[in-house]
Amino acid sequence: MRSEGSESRIEGDEGMQVADRLLRTPPYPFAELARLKRKTIEQGTDLIDFGIGDPDQPTPEHVVEALRQAAGDPVTHRYDETGRGLPEFLAAFSAWYRGRFGVALDPEREVLRLIGAKEGLAHLAWTVLNPGDVALAPDPGYPVYKVAAMFAGAQVHFMPLREETGYLPDLEAIPAEVADRARLMYLCYPQMPTGAVAEGDFYRRLVEFAREKDLLVCLDMAYSELSYDGYRTQSLLQVEGAKETAIEIHSVSKTYNMTGWRLGLAVGDAEALDALEKLKSNLDSGAFLAIQRAGAAALSGPQDCVERMRRIYQRRRDLLVDGLAEVGWRIPKPKATCYVWARAPAGYTSAGLAETLVRDAGVLVTPGSAYGEMGEGYIRFSLTVQGERQEERIREAVARIREKVRLK
Ligand SMILES: Cc1ncc(COP(=O)(O)O)c(C=O)c1O
Structure with missing residues (x-):
């Protein structure tokens, strides 16, 4: 082969x-x-x-210790049959999110655990796109968006991100016939690879655009906590109406130095999360419960x-x-x-x-x-x-x- x-x-x-x-x-x-x-x-x-x-x-020692403890509990050795994810982990994320962004998430409906952000970003394409649909993706951007959309049989329309315009896409420049066929838009802020950030006004226009075109926005926030000079990243779900048309993908990978652990989250539009959960339950069997307990310890423990x-x-x-x-x-x-x-x-x-x-x-x-x-x-x-x-x-x-x- x-x-x-x-x-x-x-x-x-x-x-x-x-x-x-x-x-x-x-x-x-x-x-x-x-x-x-x-x-x-x-x-x-x-x-x-x-x-x-x-x-x-x-990885911080208290998180490693939480894993040690959890791995010693045989309850964690079985399939993860929780559906959306271990309630303790989902609740810890919701509490963290509320403290961080001031947005309330229903841990039972609006949060879904992932086997890392990459897994969720990739599988999402299968839940939204039919062959022939269009997926919008940033250029430059994380290569997974394109490959996932392509695997789902969709066409990818790249939105150029330019230095002169702060690496934000020009939504008006998306041709109408493309935007009308678009079902999914991937974006990432803080942006990989450019390091650019997005602010509230752009997010307000984005939500308006998504509602008008009836498409799902998937904002990759894998780098939400890595910011400097006192700057703090904003969330898309802070914009009114965003939860009806957008999801955010989060990860513990970069925030807590946990890339190898494979743990992430999707939050936002409950219907989109229902679909992703359905797909995932057919393809994977959740995440190691001990890792989810350790994830809860990371999110609810000291943040220094x-x-x-x-x-x-x-x-x-x-x-x-x-x-x-x-x-x-x-x-x-x-x-x-x-x-x-x-x-x-x-x-x-x-x-x-x-x-x-x-x-x-x-x-x-x-x-x-x-x-x-x-x-x-x-x-x-x-x-x-x-x-x-x-x-x-x-x-x-x-x-x-x-x-x-x-x-x-
Ligand atoms: C933009 C972006 N999204 C997602 C990921 C993957 O994150 P995870 O480790 O949670 O799968 C990466 C990894 O480098 C990334 O650069």
Whole structure:
């Protein structure tokens, strides 16, 4: 078996058919990045890794302890037959959400646990889209939106996000015939990969647009808690009427350094959540109950770990952006996310710059083009620097870029 564009091969299985939808799917960008990273390290390069956005700090100890306790309770060892999710976890999220955004959620109807945000974002497409429908997705954006919509047989219309307009989509620019066929719009704020944020007025216009066009908005808020300089992300559900036309996807992954645990939430429009629950109950069997108990401990326990993490990323952001400014590469400081989105100096494509950085400076970044056509001309630094002594490594990366990479 061989899937186009990928390295994967199952020996002795040459004759097996791979479905067309998979053949049309490009390799997951981070799988490619992992391959490039392995190869570079094998060649003996001391790689400074700003590639994947995967927190390098441990999960807070009280959350790990909650898992230890919960895993010792045999009740958690069985199937998760709760439907929407463990009531204790859903209640903890609702309470957290109310405290954070001032919005009340009914934990029985308006909250659904996910096996990570990615799972929910992907499965949502199957619950909303019929073949031939249109899904609207941001460009640049998380590649999962496109692939999920494509798997559901829908056409994807990309909404370009431009630096000049704060990386917000121009809803008026969506052609009427496209908007009329659109059933689902994916958006993400704080935005990955650009680090842009959205404010109330845009959200009000978005809800109006969604109601007028009768489409579901899915706002990916995986980075809601990573914000800097005192900025705090707003929620879409704060807008009146949003709960009838929108859901938000949340995650404990980046907030509590829990990417490997696989736990997220969908909140908002109860009908959309009913549909997603129905699909999920046919495809998966919920999430490990012990992990949901630990998730509840994360949400209802002390939040100083989140503040600490914000300080860590903010310091790294400043070291990187200020350091690169000193060597003549000016990059705006993001208010949120763990990414720095940098325009490539003149003469470089995204891929060309990423390759130069890895080859000449041993600095791994993601080419912006991995996130869509509009990402061409940019690269993404993740502030989740893998390894140890991250601040030293960031200084070292800046020094190597100054010495080894032509920036003008
Ligand atoms: C924009 C965006 N959404 C969702 C996710 C996935 O989050 P989770 O770990 O909860 O599946 C990521 C992961 O990097 C992401 O960048």
